[in-house]
Amino acid sequence: MDYFVDSFLAALRLIFQFDPKVYQIAWTSLEISLTATVFAALIAVPAGVWSASQEFAGKRLLRQSLNALMSMPTVMIGLIFYGLFSRRGPLGDFALLYTPVAVIIGEAVLIFPLIMNLAMTAVESADPRLLPTLRSLGASSVQQFRLVLSETRLALLVAIAAGFGRAIGEVGTAMMLGGNIQGLTRTMTTAIALETSKGEFELGLALGMMLLLVAFAVNWLLRSVDRGAG
């Protein structure tokens, strides 16, 4: 127990004395996950909103596919992209493996189905009178799309935040595609997973607390959006 308490105190010291190692790792995490979220959301949100507003054959299949993709083990994504990015793979020439870009791509692909699914739910949970009202006022398909985006923006924000939360907590993909390289692809999650076993327990604890802080912050954001809207 002493070991735990001592390490805990040491971790707090690392955080409040702005230890550069801790903050660099935290920053790397944020950079990578935010970038991944932005790219994923840029496609997933419009795609989700559009699909939910239209009637088309195969809509149910789409939904089922999204659900299936969401439940895929993340190591699979790591594995597939590892194969794509490695020297001998089809995208090997781009030398993406073990770079932040690879992790960003991996995380973006990981959270895409989640964000799109939640975006579709956001539109479906919107007031059922919204679309008929827009149509009766003479909105074209594009106008309907823009206005639905606007009317459901809070729920869409929740979808994006959920995607971010998922990305920043991701270990497997970040490890396989990033390689935990210091200063480059060492994220909070990979550091906790890999540094701790090398004896860097205080670092692991400090990073764990920062990760928790981020998770709580996202949660708090989601809750206040909920309260504001309700």
Added chain:
Amino acid sequence: MVFAYGDKPALTIDHLSIHAGRITALIGPNGAGKSTLLNLFAFLIHPDAGEIYFCGQRVRREDILALRRRVGLVAQNPYLLQGSVIDNVELGLRLRGVGKEQRRRSAMAAMERVGLAGFEKRSVKALSGGEKQRVALARALAPEPEVLLFDEPFTYLDQSNMHLVEQVISNHTRKSGKTVVFSTHEQIQGIALADESISLFAGRSVGAPLVNLFRGTLRNGVFDTGKLVIHVLRTWDQGSYLAVDPEGVVLSLGPLDSSLRNSFRGRIIMIAEEAGRARITVDIGERMHARVTLESLHNLRLGLGKEVWVSFKATAVRVF
């Protein structure tokens, strides 16, 4: 034209015309298909079979957007977008690409017409039910559509708002020569306000007003409701509903020697004033309503409990 939600047709109409420049009321009980018909008129849904003609032109899918912009619909329980009152009222104009100044002018004019001047910047969240209805009304009026449709405009309103809506409806045609169609389940209101009325029942358009409506079986020119046997024209060969036009119902103090094929004795159970005349309800086994002038009411000394004879021609009867 047929429209179906799922298997059963919600509306089956052989032929129906709405005249331009007039106020038409769609009258019928809930579930009769009034909302469905209004949605078809607003081009929000397409018939599964048959055609719609607008201003003489056949309606095709490609024209839908342009047509929707010529028709305004005020829903029974309207949805307002997040934001301010003026945001909502200007919406239809914004969608049509109207410039900022013209938009503001038209929107303000529409708001004046519904008594919402000064409400521009108010958030829709802070509005009362009646105010929300008026915003939706202003929103539909602002683009000045050729046709204005109302789905049960009087249901959720209080007296003063009702009066306002009636005024807006009547001004829309009288002053601008445009067309209004509204639906209601209140027979009286419909007839009082409208130039023409169409009765809907169970998805069909029926010529008869829906007072004196009975269910039963028809055979060989005789309709049996279980309590009453009514003679109808032989031209009716099928149907399980029957309506008697209250204008064709004659009340007398004794049996009539006449050509009226249907004659029943009963007791007056209700007298009410309606649109300047008296509506008298007689229990002849079923409840039958007749309308007489207030003068006749006094001359015949009709009162509650009095025994009278109810007669009507077979031609006053409709079967469907």
